[in-house]
Structure formats: C-alpha cells, structure tokens
Amino acid sequence: xxxxxxxxxxxxxxxxxxxxxIDLDVAAGECLAxxxxxxxxxSLTARALLGLTPPHADVAAxxxxxxxxDSARFTDAQWRGVRGTGVGLVSQDALVSLDPLRRIxxxxxxxxxxxxxxxxxxxxxxxxxxxxxxxxEPALRARQYPHELSGGLRQRALIASALAGDPxxxxxxxxxxxxxxxxxxxxxxxxxxxxxxxIGLLLITHDLSVVRSLADRVAVMRDGRIVETGATSRxxxxxxxxxxxxxxxxxxxxxxxxxxxxxPVVLEATSVTKSYxxxxxxxxxxxxxxxxxxxxxxxxxxxxxxxxxxxxxRLLLALEKPDSGHVILEGAQWSESRESERRSRRGAIQLxxxxxxxxxxxxxxxxxxxxxxxxxxxxxxxxxxxxSIELLALVGLSAEVVDRRPRELSxxxxxxxxxxxxxxxxxxxxxxxxxxxALDVSVQAQVLALLDGLQRDLGLTMVFIxxxxxxxxxxxxxxxxxxxxxxxxxxxxxxxxxxxQHPFTKELLGASADNLF
Amino acid sequence: xxxxxxxxxxxxxxxxxxxxxxxxxxxxxxALAVVAPGLFTPIDPLAASASGSLxxxxxxxxxxTDQSGRDVFARVVYGARYSxxxxxxxxxIALLAGLIIGVLSGLAHPAVDSVVNRAVTIAMSxxxxxxxxxxxxxxxxxxxxLVVALSIAxxxxxxxxxxxxxxxxxxxxxxxxxxxxxxxxPLIVLRHIVPNTLGPLAVMATIGVGTAxxxxxxxxxxxxxxAAPAPEWGVILSEGRNLLDRAPWIxxxxxxxxxxxxxxxxxxxxxxxxxxxx
Numbered sequence: 001x002x003x004x005x006x007x008x009x010x011x012x013x014x015x016x017x018x019x020x021x022i023d024l025d026v027a028a029g030e031c032l033a034x035x036x037x038x039x040x041x042x043s044l045t046a047r048a049l050l051g052l053t054p055p056h057a058d059v060a061a062x063x064x065x066x067x068x069x070d071s072a073r074f075t076d077a078q079w080r081g082v083r084g085t086g087v088g089l090v091s092q093d094a095l096v097s098l099d100p101l102r103r104i105x106x107x108x109x110x111x112x113x114x115x116x117x118x119x120x121x122x123x124x125x126x127x128x129x130x131x132x133x134x135x136x137e138p139a140l141r142a143r144q145y146p147h148e149l150s151g152g153l154r155q156r157a158l159i160a161s162a163l164a165g166d167p168x169x170x171x172x173x174x175x176x177x178x179x180x181x182x183x184x185x186x187x188x189x190x191x192x193x194x195x196x197x198x199i200g201l202l203l204i205t206h207d208l209s210v211v212r213s214l215a216d217r218v219a220v221m222r223d224g225r226i227v228e229t230g231a232t233s234r235x236x237x238x239x240x241x242x243x244x245x246x247x248x249x250x251x252x253x254x255x256x257x258x259x260x261x262x263x264p265v266v267l268e269a270t271s272v273t274k275s276y277x278x279x280x281x282x283x284x285x286x287x288x289x290x291x292x293x294x295x296x297x298x299x300x301x302x303x304x305x306x307x308x309x310x311x312x313x314r315l316l317l318a319l320e321k322p323d324s325g326h327v328i329l330e331g332a333q334w335s336e337s338r339e340s341e342r343r344s345r346r347g348a349i350q351l352x353x354x355x356x357x358x359x360x361x362x363x364x365x366x367x368x369x370x371x372x373x374x375x376x377x378x379x380x381x382x383x384x385x386x387x388s389i390e391l392l393a394l395v396g397l398s399a400e401v402v403d404r405r406p407r408e409l410s411x412x413x414x415x416x417x418x419x420x421x422x423x424x425x426x427x428x429x430x431x432x433x434x435x436x437x438a439l440d441v442s443v444q445a446q447v448l449a450l451l452d453g454l455q456r457d458l459g460l461t462m463v464f465i466x467x468x469x470x471x472x473x474x475x476x477x478x479x480x481x482x483x484x485x486x487x488x489x490x491x492x493x494x495x496x497x498x499x500x501q502h503p504f505t506k507e508l509l510g511a512s513a514d515n516l517f
Numbered sequence: 518x519x520x521x522x523x524x525x526x527x528x529x530x531x532x533x534x535x536x537x538x539x540x541x542x543x544x545x546x547x548a549l550a551v552v553a554p555g556l557f558t559p560i561d562p563l564a565a566s567a568s569g570s571l572x573x574x575x576x577x578x579x580x581x582t583d584q585s586g587r588d589v590f591a592r593v594v595y596g597a598r599y600s601x602x603x604x605x606x607x608x609x610i611a612l613l614a615g616l617i618i619g620v621l622s623g624l625a626h627p628a629v630d631s632v633v634n635r636a637v638t639i640a641m642s643x644x645x646x647x648x649x650x651x652x653x654x655x656x657x658x659x660x661x662x663l664v665v666a667l668s669i670a671x672x673x674x675x676x677x678x679x680x681x682x683x684x685x686x687x688x689x690x691x692x693x694x695x696x697x698x699x700x701x702x703p704l705i706v707l708r709h710i711v712p713n714t715l716g717p718l719a720v721m722a723t724i725g726v727g728t729a730x731x732x733x734x735x736x737x738x739x740x741x742x743x744a745a746p747a748p749e750w751g752v753i754l755s756e757g758r759n760l761l762d763r764a765p766w767i768x769x770x771x772x773x774x775x776x777x778x779x780x781x782x783x784x785x786x787x788x789x790x791x792x793x794x795x
Contacts, residue, residue, distance in 0.1 A: 317697050319693060319696060319697060339702075342699075343699045343701060344699070345699075346697060346698060346699030347698075347699060349697075350697060350698070351693070351694065351697040353690055353693070353694070355690050357690075358689060358690030358691065359690035359691055359693070359694045360690075360691055360694070361691040361708075361709050361712075361713065362691075362713070363712060363713065372695070372698065372700065372708075373698050376698055376699050376700065418694075421694070421698075425698055425699070
C-alpha cells in the first residue's frame with residue numbers, strides 16, 4: 001500500500017509555475033529523497049503534500065493521494081483531518097517549530113489531545129513517543145522547554161510530535177541541515193529505523209551524502225521539474241542527466257596531497273586563550289590553541305558549532321585580544337601590538353566571512369566598498385574605478401556589478417565581491433570563516449575553485465574554517481580539529497583524514513566518510 | 518531568491534495611498550506659505566483696523582477678523598513660518614544632540630555608557646511638555662527659547678534610539694570588515710556607524726516635528742512663546758479664547774490648520790517609516 005502517490009502536481013505563484021507537473025510515489029517503508037538547490041521547488045512540494053502552501057499559491061494535481069486518502073480537492077478542514085494521522089511534517093529548524101512557552105511533552109502530544117482517542121493517559125503516550133525516537137531520559141525531557149534541549153534532541157522531539165498521530169507518511173524538509181555532522185548522523189539513523197518500521201519517508205535535502213545514507217530512491221529536482229529519478233545507487237553512481245552530474249561533481253572530495261615543501265611560517269599562534277563572561281560564569285571559547293601556517297599553504301580548521309573556530313579566526317586577525325598567549329604575523333608581534341601600529345599592517349591578512357551580505361554596508365555600492373579597501377592600499381582616487389573592475393574580473397564578475405548594491409546580487413556573487421574587496425587590500429594571508437556554508441552546492445564548488453585558483457596565482461596563504469569536513473578535505477594541506485575550544489588533533493591533511501588519532505576526529509570522519517574518497 | 522527580489526522591487530514601486538499624497542500636498546502648500554506668504558494673501562497680518570473688528574468670514578476676509586480688525590487668514594498664513602520653524606528647528610536640534618549623545622554612549626566604556634543611560638532615563642521620565650516648561654522657566658519666554666526648550670525635551674528619546682541602534686550597528690559584519698581592512702576608528706564611526714544609525718532617527722524626527730508644533734502652540738498659548746502681536750498659531754488661539762462665543766472663527770481656523778498640519782506630518786512620517794522597515 002503506497003504512502004504517497006502524486007501525479008502532475010503543479011504549483012503556480014504569481015503566474016509562474018514554481019512546481020511544474022511532477023509525479024511522486026512513496027511506498028510504505030520506503031524513503032524517497034528529493035534533491036535540488038534552493039529555488040528548485042522542493043519545500044513548496046513538501047508543503048503541498050500537507051495542504052500548507054501559502055495562500056497566493058495555486059495548487060493543482062491530476063491525483064494527490066496522501067497516506068491512502070485522495071486529497072486533490074481538499075478544503076482546509078479536510079486537510080486538518082489528514083495532517084498528523086495521514087502525513088506528518090518534520091521541518092528544518094526545530095527551535096522555531098516548537099512553541100518556546102510549552103513543555104516538550106505538551107508539544108509532542110498536541111496531535112493526540114486534538115483527537116483524544118484511546119483510553120491510556122497522555123503521560124504514558126508522551127514517554128512512549130519519546131522512547132520511540134530514542135530520546136534519552138524521556139520522562140525528564142517531557143517536562144523541559146525547547147530551549148533547554150540541544151539541537152539534536154529538539155529535532156527528536158519534533159519527529160516524535162510528527163509521529164504522534166501515527167501517520168503513514170513522514171515529510172522531512174531538510175531535517176538535519178541545521179545540525180552538526182555527528183548529531184546529523186544519529187538523526188539519520190533514527191529516520192532509517194522509522195522507515196524500517198513501515199513508515200513512508202519523503203526526504204527533502206540538498207545534501208547528497210544524506211541521500212546516499214538514507215534514501216531508497218531519489219528524484220533530482222531543478223526549476224520545478226524532476227529531471228532524473230531512480231534507485232539511489234543508480235542515480236548517484238551512473239547519473240544520466242547533466243544536472244545530476246553537475247551536482248555530483250560539486251560535492252567536495254579530498255584532493256590529492258600536494259608536494260610538501262617546507263616553507264617559512266607566516267602566521268603562528270602560541271597557546272592563545274580567550275574566554276567570555278556569560279550568565280553562568282566564564283565560558284572558554286578558545287583554550288591554549290597553538291597553530292602555525294606556512295607560506296602558500298592552507299590550514300583547515302574543522303569543528304562543530306560552538307567549538308571556538310570563529311573566535312580563533314578573530315584572534316588570528318587581532319580583532320580580539322587573547323587573554324593569554326600571542327600571535328606572530330610574518331615574523332613580527334601581532335596580538336601584542338597597539339591597534340594604531342597594527343592598522344598599517346592589516347593589509348597583509350584579510351578576512352572572508354560566511355555572511356557576505358552582512359559584511360557590506362547596506363548603503364554602499366560595490367564600487368564604494370571596493371574603494372574603501374583600495375584607498376587603504378594607497379590606490380589613487382582616479383584609478384580606483386578601473387582597478388575595481390579589474391578586481392571584479394579577477395573573481396569572475398562582469399564590470400556592470402560595480403554600481404550595484406550587494407543585496408541586489410546573488411549569494412555567490414556577493415561572496416566573490418567580498419573576496420575582491422579582500423584582494424584589493426593586497427593581502428598575503430586570507431582567513432576564510434565558513435566562506436561557502438551559505439551557498440548552494442554548485443555555487444560552493446565555483447567559489448572553492450576560485451579561491452584555489454587565486455591561491456595558486458597570487459601565492460596566498462590561507463586559514464580555512466568550516467564545519468564541513470568534505471570542504472576542509474578538499475582545500476587543506478594541514479588540518480586542525482577543534483572541539484570545545486581545544487584543538488584536539490592537527491597534522492597533514494592525509495594523516496588526519498586517513499589515520500585519525502582522536503576519537504572525535506574519527507566520529508567526524510565517520511559522519512561524512514561516504515563521500516570523501 | 519529571484520522571486521523574492523522581484524517581489525520586493527514591486528512593493529517598492531507601489532504607489533503611495535491617496536491619503537499620503539494628500540498629506541504631502543498639504544505639507545507642500547505649508548512650505549510655500551513659509552517661503553512666500555505674499556502669494557496667498559496681500560493683507561498685512563499686523564495691520565489693525567478699528568472699524569473692521571470681529572467680522573465673520575467673508576470673501577474679503579476668508580477666516581474673518583479678530584478684535585483688532587486683523588485678517589485671521591493672513592495671520593495664519595504668516596504664522597506658518599513661526600510654527601514650522603519651531604517644529605523643524607527643535608526636531609533637527611534634538612535629532613543631532615540625540616545622535617551625538619546616543620552614538621558616543623553606545624561606543625563608550627560600559628561604565629560611561631551606564632551613567633549617560635541613567636541620565637537619559639531620568640530625563641525621559643518627565644513628560645516632554647513639563648521638561649520644556651522647566652527650561653523656559655529658566656531661560657525666559659520667546660521664539661528662540663521655545664526651540665531650545667522643545668529640543669532639550671525631545672533629545673533624550675532620540676539619544677535612546679541612537680544608542681540601541683549603535684549597539685546593533687557596531688556588531689555588524691561591515692564594521693568587522695572595515696576594522697580588518699584597517700580603517701581607523703573615527704572613520705568607521707563617521708562612515709559606517711553614524712549613517713546607519715541615522716535612518717530610524719530621521720523617521721522619528723518626521724513624526725517629532727508634529728509633536729513639536731503642537732507643544733509650541735501650547736506653550737505660546739500660555740504666553741511662553743513669541744510676544745503677543747506676532748502671528749504665531751498658539752498666540753492667535755490665545756487671543757481668541759475670550760471671544761469663543763462671539764467670534765469662534767478666530768480660534769476655529771488656526772485650530773483646524775494646526776490639526777491638519779500635524780496629521781499630515783504624521784501620515785507622511787508613518788509612510789516613510791513603513792518604507793524604511795521593509
């Protein structure tokens with residue numbers, strides 16, 4: 001008995017077919033993954049299966065059978081009868097999906113309270129549901145509020161809530177995207193157990209490693225159409241459509257180790273420590289971290305959220321002063337200098353951030369942002385515009401971008417402009433803090449290729465920070481692994497990736513090993 | 518992404534509501550009255566005539582005449598200059614003072630910021646009108662005192678908003694970027710922090726002008742603004758208050774003009790506010 005059967009689903013918004021006639025089938029106990037980049041129409045499709053499309057969207061389908069119920073012509077009231085019992089939704093951000101003022105237990109049984117069937121007490125039902133999603137200490141968790149739970153546990157609570165009405169189909173929209181790699185793996189194995197128990201799972205994701213570990217079949221979506229569909233192994237190993245091949249090629253892979261020639265150390269931090277005061281005492285953000293980067297090489301720093309990677313980046317840039325320890329830049333004292341002396345040397349080391357849009361003054365055009373950097377590099381006013389256009393060409397952007405504002409550009413273009421601005425200052429070292437994490441996978445691959453080319457052509461030294469071991473493996477000569485403010489392991493990329501010593505590194509590698517080699 | 522961008526572009530191009538256009542027209546007419554009151558009436562607002570006193574509105578005297586036979590319409594037209602000068606002047610000074618205090622306090626050492634912030638809180642705990650009265654009691658009545666008093670009364674609110682906006686802006690990515698490029702601290706403040714703090718204050722000020730005009734009229738009515746013969750709107754109201762039963766037009770028309778002015782300023786101000794928080 002099929003959990004979902006859709007023929008010719010069409011969603012029209014403002015006269016445009018955002019989803020353009022797609023067919024989907026999910027059998028009981030099967031996982032179908034829809035993959036694609038942002039704007040492909042994945043999430044809108046997921047919403048349509050619960051009748052939750054926005055009011056201005058016009059949904060039509062030849063047939064729409066959800067959880068065994070034909071719902072093609074459903075009214076809102078009829079949809080309410082299906083949601084929870086026929087189909088459950090697990091969304092990406094568990095923190096906003098759970099009501100902050102209600103305890104987990106109440107949230108989880110809400111679907112049961114609405115229907116009130118069966119005799120057993122709701123408390124037992126809560127504990128049973130939380131046990132089903134392998135929530136540790138279920139009785140305790142049921143009494144806690146969402147903010148008291150970690151991201152992974154919140155996601156479990158959300159899944160428990162989706163399961164409360166015993167649906168035949170679970171729609172999971174990017175269920176693990178906001179989670180760290182190790183937590184992600186645990187949630188994926190939970191979803192795997194649920195499908196094994198007979199629930200149909202429709203998984204929406206942009207992450208091909210998630211697809212490989214969980215899905216039986218995969219549908220590749222682009223611009224509202226399914227361009228390729230088939231068994232997971234067939235689609236991922238023998239892709240037929242050019243777009244599928246493009247997506248697969250964009251997945252970061254460990255690169256062949258480059259010839260290791262000793263080069264002078266240009267940036268080094270010696271047991272730098274930084275703590276912040278917080279309501280529950282002082283929190284150690286970075287604890288006695290020691291790193292060194294050789295000229296022309298890339299040091300990758302990998303770790304999960306809150307591990308202190310970004311604080312370490314700010315210490316390397318001397319945007320923060322370490323509590324103890326010091327940073328040496330190009331052989332001269334850096335963290336201990338006065339800011340007025342540092343300013344003239346700042347050109348040597350530049351920063352690329354994750355949030356490219358936020359890194360530009362919203363009132364300034366690209367030309368003005370680049371001019372600020374060029375002025376500091378000593379470029380005369382008259383030649384700044386010409387030089388800006390040269391720099392934009394260097395990062396693969398056309399001259400017309402120069403008079404636009406960053407918010408009028410795409411995410412990839414903005415990151416290119418941010419790189420151009422850093423280059424305008426004539427740096428020898430680039431510190432890249434999650435530079436591609438906000439980008440779609442194909443754009444990510446382009447930006448990584450750009451950084452790689454620039455490093456080769458300009459002889460740049462790089463410190464590359466990411467939570468994504470795949471990206472780190474692709475760009476790094478050396479890798480440092482951070483956990484809870486401490487560098488738990490560091491060494492050459494090959495050593496860390498093939499012979500990890502620390503248990504945490506092994507766990508990280510296990511979480512993303514499928515795609516690395 | 519592309520759909521979001523295009524939808525935003527559409528909302529930007531959406532024409533303003535008719536009420537906003539009407540309010541903007543009213544303000545344009547008022548501005549003209551400030552610059553060239555002679556265009557509206559050939560009559561001298563101070564010219565008295567004993568024979569023509571307390572005449573009801575007619576084609577010769579649109580708003581009638583007062584007890585000294587002065588033309589009320591001419592007095593209202595020439596009075597726009599006083600009221601708008603006080604309103605705009607007081608708001609501009611309050612904005613500037615609030616901006617400087619707020620930004621410096623937001624960037625200062627927490628101890629300094631805490632002291633300044635307490636002072637602002639104390640100032641804000643008094644009603645603006647009361648604060649203005651206290652200032653006039655100290656510096657004495659007059660047109661200039663009115664501007665000074667109203668700007669001192671309004672400045673704390675601007676300082677409060679400027680401070681909180683500074684807290685947001687100083688942590689923005691573009692400030693970090695400027696720092697790591699090596700831009701000097703004073704330049705970061707002038708180039709990035711002040712302009713990005715100014716937006717919300719400017720919107721506040723457009724609405725503040727209306728408040729200041731009402732307060733100015735109120736203070737003038739109490740005899741604390743420009744001296745009596747001057748055609749200030751509050752002064753005209755004050756002069757007509759004993760004749761409400763015999764000659765209501767003396768107070769009715771200036772009162773209406775004040776109301777229409779303040780409503781128009783609020784409507785335009787709120788329209789600008791909705792545009793800036795898109």
